[in-house]
Amino acid sequence: MPTEGRFSLSRRRFLEAAAIAGAAAPWVGAAASRSLAATAGGEKARIGVIGVGVRGRALILHMQQLANTEIVAVCDDYEPHFERAQLLTQGKAAAFRDHRALLDMEGLDAVVIATPLHEHARRTIDALDAGLHVMCEKAMARTLDDCKAMVDAAARTGLILQIGHQRLFNVVYLNALERARAGEIGEINQIRAYWHRNNDWRREAPPGGGAALERKLNWRLYREYSAGLMTELASHQIQVANWFFDAVPERVMGSGSICFWRDGREVYDQVALIYDYSDGRKLIYDSFIANKHYGLEEQIMGHLGTIEPEVNRIYAENPPPAPGILQLGHDIRQGLFEATPIGGGSWTPETAATYAGEPLGWSQYEDTHLQMEAFADAVMRGEPYPNLLREGYHASIASLLGEQAMDSGQPVEWPREHVMPREAQLAETRA
């Protein structure tokens, strides 16, 4: 967890990003204009957390450090999680085993939903109908219809529905987006993204719990509850692609398999997809959990340069002459004891392998912290951030369509009813 001092720096860099984010990230400007840190009156959003597993507990720890948030209720129907939630909140938050009982509680402003994916829709809609704002972890829901129902409920109630895509509050990504929009890497026609891990994703169930408990704890491995890699990992990176392309895909094709973890799971342990966007642009995506060498990245490729936000790097296609300091590293690696030239560029890298690019900017982000603070701020003001839900909605739809494409072995077109207009377009329509 960040210290207050370090988080203050992150917040200030985030607010500076608002000045440059513009239409590409209008929620940033909105958050800045409302002054995230202006909680001089000591107002706090009173939050209930539904689902206190690994992610829910992490969100609680983040929110406990925020000045504008108070966790007043927790809920989980799995006893060990229920007990840990009470410990985490030192017994100060009301504890429930049924989310409907939590929603009936007086004095709540909003809920954070961090349950397994298949429970997101019901709990979100119930919360909205109870008059509570909602922050729901990504992906939105298990089915396209459920995603749509959540969006419709938010529109119907006029309440805030925010989805947990923290890169939308990540200063490195915002800097990268600004530089891409400024044309620094030219015309972006391909994004290549991947997420590789090397573990079975399986959580150990207590002995004697039976098959039902095993499925409950390992919901990410079963199709009834999750689309596996697509909803749990890919949705983050598809959101980034949509953001940088400023578009939703027109179609997707793909292939998935269970190639290594043949342990009774139902979801793929390897996925490979191509998302087609307008004008020939493509997102090439894969996720694989039997090798972690390459980790994760989004490689945003324009004709003038490349951005890799996960490692905080931007690369020019034609690098400028490097500072003499780069020659120092090269010489040492070659076993050369040579003087380091300073005071003028004197060495040009010969190959891409020796060109390490440039940092994108301030890299000490605390995006989840910023995201939760921004949510609480929106709750207290009763106003959602413009176009933010749209990003989460399209990322979720894309991940589910990818699953359909892999299962059918056929390209899947993006359904028109699942394109969410921008705020400006909605305003024009109303006018």
Next chain:
Amino acid sequence: MTAVLFHDCFYAMGTRFDAVLADVDEARGRGLVREAALRVEEMEEALSVHRTGSAASWLNRRLETQADAAIDDPQLFGALSVAEHARAATGGLFTPTARVGAPAPGFQVDREAWRVEVEAPGARFDFGGLGKGLALDVVEPMLVAAGVASAFLSFGESSIRAVGRHPLGPHWPVSLRHPMAGERELTSFALTDACLSVSCTVRNGREGGAVHAHVIRASSGAPVAGAKTVCAVTQTAAMGEAISTALLAAHEHEALAVTKAPGMIEEIAEWRVFSFDDDMPVRPAMEPQHAD
């Protein structure tokens, strides 16, 4: 050949910070450079007069109408203390209160009460001439405490800190390029646990026929004219910056006085001044000097 080397950079204080760390692998190196970047950012957040919310900007606003102020920011207090020492050590040739068109006002730091007092309201502090040095003086001990024994830290190639020795030799060899003929060497240094500060007025903002100087003579407020390069090898990077700036503004007799002042002999290992004009590429203002 050294087995392991890590190099990374980040941008801060308007320039690029490079860290070359010997015998440090990538995972450890990324963590160390990340920590360095954080500390530099914290310092810039406090000292930059280009950030309206910084402690330095707050101080300057207060001094617009008052002649003294209480200081509660540790970074600002530290910078003021170093600046006061540097001003005294350089006979006033370096001061963060230098301003164009008028003599620089003096100031005093009360280190017990954490207050600063200036000669008159309207004084303004600018730590741009010290910031990179202060940052290097914070980063170096952090790296050493983390077990780094050999490193080359460069802040914009004008403020350099050599930690230990070169992994392949007895010192870190540095070659300063000629400011008017970059393919030529102007001078060279052998650094071991030392700082090198380079200040230069060559091409000092000659735009549209007007001269824009970034170095001011504190006693008069006049911009330093003439093309010069000054190099100072010192114990600490902040003092190195102050001394190289002071020598840039100094007349010859002043420079000799500064470098032989009490305390400076310990601080300055060597210093060199080069003067240029349009006809002669190199005309040393004085012979390279080494501390006694």
